[in-house]
Amino acid sequence: MTQPKESQTLEGRFEWNTPQIQTTFPQGEDAQELYQQLGGYITRLGDIQYNPETKTIIGSTPFLSARIDTLVRPLGLRTTNLRDLSRPEVMQMIKDNHYADAPILVLRTTKDSYERNQSLINQLTQQIEEANGKLELPVMISGFDVQPSETPQQGYGINIIPRTDFTAIPDERLAHKNNRKRFTNVDDLGLPIFDKNGTRTFYTRNQGLSRLYLDRDLDLVSYGENLSNSGSNGRVVVVSAEGTEGANSNFLESFSSKREEFEKQQREHEKGSQRLREEINRILEG
Numbered sequence: 001m002t003q004p005k006e007s008q009t010l011e012g013r014f015e016w017n018t019p020q021i022q023t024t025f026p027q028g029e030d031a032q033e034l035y036q037q038l039g040g041y042i043t044r045l046g047d048i049q050y051n052p053e054t055k056t057i058i059g060s061t062p063f064l065s066a067r068i069d070t071l072v073r074p075l076g077l078r079t080t081n082l083r084d085l086s087r088p089e090v091m092q093m094i095k096d097n098h099y100a101d102a103p104i105l106v107l108r109t110t111k112d113s114y115e116r117n118q119s120l121i122n123q124l125t126q127q128i129e130e131a132n133g134k135l136e137l138p139v140m141i142s143g144f145d146v147q148p149s150e151t152p153q154q155g156y157g158i159n160i161i162p163r164t165d166f167t168a169i170p171d172e173r174l175a176h177k178n179n180r181k182r183f184t185n186v187d188d189l190g191l192p193i194f195d196k197n198g199t200r201t202f203y204t205r206n207q208g209l210s211r212l213y214l215d216r217d218l219d220l221v222s223y224g225e226n227l228s229n230s231g232s233n234g235r236v237v238v239v240s241a242e243g244t245e246g247a248n249s250n251f252l253e254s255f256s257s258k259r260e261e262f263e264k265q266q267r268e269h270e271k272g273s274q275r276l277r278e279e280i281n282r283i284l285e286g
Contacts, residue, residue, distance in 0.1 A: 046230030060234030082190030112208025
């Protein structure tokens with residue numbers, strides 16, 4: 001008969017399910033500063049709001065998602081890419097209450113009946129050709145920032161600015177022929193793996209330029225023509241790919257270190273200013 005092992009200290013050494021990403025809406029102490037750094041040209045597009053009571057940025061457009069993505073990347077964060085939109089951590093936040101844009105645009109044709117999109121299409125066509133060597137449609141575009149245009153009365157009044165991670169991926173699944181097809185799972189890109197018995201629906205536009213977002217029913221939608229349309233239930237989702245408590249602690253330690261360094265520089269600057277004021281007063285009194 002096997003003898004029982006001697007009792008050991010219980011330390012919680014179980015096979016834990018570790019989330020692949022950590023998620024948040026843009027809310028909390030830094031949300032107001034983030035909102036101010038967005039720029040009026042972004043917040044006016046879709047009437048993006050900041051709620052001081054909940055400390056939350058309200059609204060969602062692909063432009064907002066791309067701009068926030070650019071601003072938070074130096075902190076080791078990003079907004080949800082298309083693959084993230086089908087992760088359980090994100091879907092739980094969105095289900096029944098919100099919708100969330102990925103920082104993505106989808107181009108299906110080089111002409112658009114919605115005239116406001118045409119100036120962006122002209123920009124993107126050139127940028128895609130420079131990146132890929134040729135234009136293949138339909139194509140999914142990511143890795144860009146948005147900045148105000150010199151002609152604000154044209155289109156949305158913004159320019160698309162490719163970043164170093166600018167990517168344009170052609171894929172037939174983005175075509176209008178796949179509109180309303182069912183799926184449950186997605187591939188590594190986040191695009192649907194079609195299944196007639198699926199629990200979710202993929203919506204696609206038949207022309208021009210569109211966005212790509214997760215709706216409250218957990219469907220993926222790339223249908224609407226107005227890229228700046230935003231509702232009060234819209235939320236951009238910010239993620240940290242660290243995924244573990246230890247990694248998150250490292251990020252917080254790094255952030256705290258940077259803040260301490262900034263505060264030290266501020267104190268030194270204040271001391272220098274005080275010395276200068278004292279010297280000026282001494283000269284004036286003399």
